[in-house]
Amino acid sequence: MTSIAFNLPRTVTLAADAALLGLAGLHAYMLVAAVHRPGYLVVYCGVMIIGCVVAVGATWIDVDDIVPAAGWVAGAILCMAFMIGYPISRMVSLPGLSALTGRWDLAPGNLALACAVAFLGLYLTVLFGVNVAFGQRRGWYD
Numbered sequence: 001m002t003s004i005a006f007n008l009p010r011t012v013t014l015a016a017d018a019a020l021l022g023l024a025g026l027h028a029y030m031l032v033a034a035v036h037r038p039g040y041l042v043v044y045c046g047v048m049i050i051g052c053v054v055a056v057g058a059t060w061i062d063v064d065d066i067v068p069a070a071g072w073v074a075g076a077i078l079c080m081a082f083m084i085g086y087p088i089s090r091m092v093s094l095p096g097l098s099a100l101t102g103r104w105d106l107a108p109g110n111l112a113l114a115c116a117v118a119f120l121g122l123y124l125t126v127l128f129g130v131n132v133a134f135g136q137r138r139g140w141y142d
Contacts, residue, residue: 038096
């Protein structure tokens with residue numbers, strides 16, 4: 001018995017990549033908008049931005065099945081790291097960011113959280129076979 005999947009590999013990959021680029025863009029916004037940013041925040045944002053952009057690029061390299069899959073896994077790791085770190089940064093007073101403690105009402109953070117959840121949701125549909133992503137060898141095209 002064969003499984004049924006939605007036949008939109010490029011659309012699924014584009015939607016997931018849009019979520020990752022949204023996450024990267026919001027981290028770039030944090031770098032630009034923060035007045036007194038500690039050094040570790042600059043490093044963290046830089047790693048997230050570069051990681052998201054590299055993961056997006058990897059999902060479109062159709063050399064073999066390993067490279068796009070590695071892009072999806074890297075994106076999932078980055079999103080999970082953000083989803084774990086964001087609540088911690090709101091519950092614990094971080095050095096140089098004590099004004100953010102308990103602030104759950106900041107739009108950039110909540111939007112970044114929504115982008116991370118959207119990417120992970122799409123990735124789970126690909127893992128469970130509900131959707132097909134670009135780079136999978138099923139011979140389906142948009």
